[in-house]
């Protein structure tokens with residue numbers, strides 16, 4: 356089956372170590388790995404990996420893509436963050452605090468270099484959430500006073516609609532942990548769900564592109580369609596014949612499409 360072989364192929368690459376690691380907190384997961392493009396003025400792409408916010412999926416599966424992006428002239432800043440599960444230190448609000456701190460750390464070190472933000476799947480959720488941080492209430496985790504200085508936000512197969520994701524997943528444990536338990540979880544959707552934020556506050560104002568494989572079985576393309584339908588400034592690209600994993604696999608044509616989107620840093 357095409358979709359299963361995509362997943363196997365994407366996970367078959369050996370992890371690639373970074374040239375440098377920047378720490379943004381004391382926990383072992385509070386790090387950003389840097390894969391430098393040759394040019395010291397190269398644009399920087401912050402990468403937020405997926406894996407449904409679960410402890411068992413760390414950033415290692417996205418390291419071949421990070422190294423590939425650096426080869427293609429974009430410095431990759433691959434962020435780790437605390438996640439949910441056995442031995443996981445994440446959940447509400449720590450996963451969100453970490454993503455905000457990681458993104459702010461890279462934006463600070465970037466100086467005048469153009470920065471784009473990328474996320475895949477659950478990382479796509481975190482990227483769209485990041486883009487809305489200036490729209491969050493002042494007491495919400497991750498709130499910032501102004502928009503992030505990003506050239507664009509590129510979300511691949513994002514969990515853009517947590518409410519419909521909650522309805523769909525057979526086990527709610529991870530997402531309940533992500534949102535802060537059964538009691539507070541529903542209330543925290545207003546702080547954590549990109550579609551809810553978009554409907555309440557309007558467009559983030561940051562140029563946003565959504566890529567989604569038409570054959571995606573992990574996160575259905577409707578997740579991106581409903582988000583794009585709620586904001587006419589969002590560009591949606593449905594990728595025919597593609598599932599959830601091909602675009603992060605450097606050996607695929609779908610990856611080239613993604614790289615081209617991330618290289619586009621002109622406003």
Ligand SMILES: N[C@@H](CC(=O)c1ccccc1NC=O)C(=O)O
Nearest residue numbers: 405406407408412476477478573
């Ligand atoms: N099928 C697996 C893994 C998975 O969906 C996944 C793995 C790595 C990167 C992204 C993934 N999907 C969404 O975050 C799961 O259900 O947890």
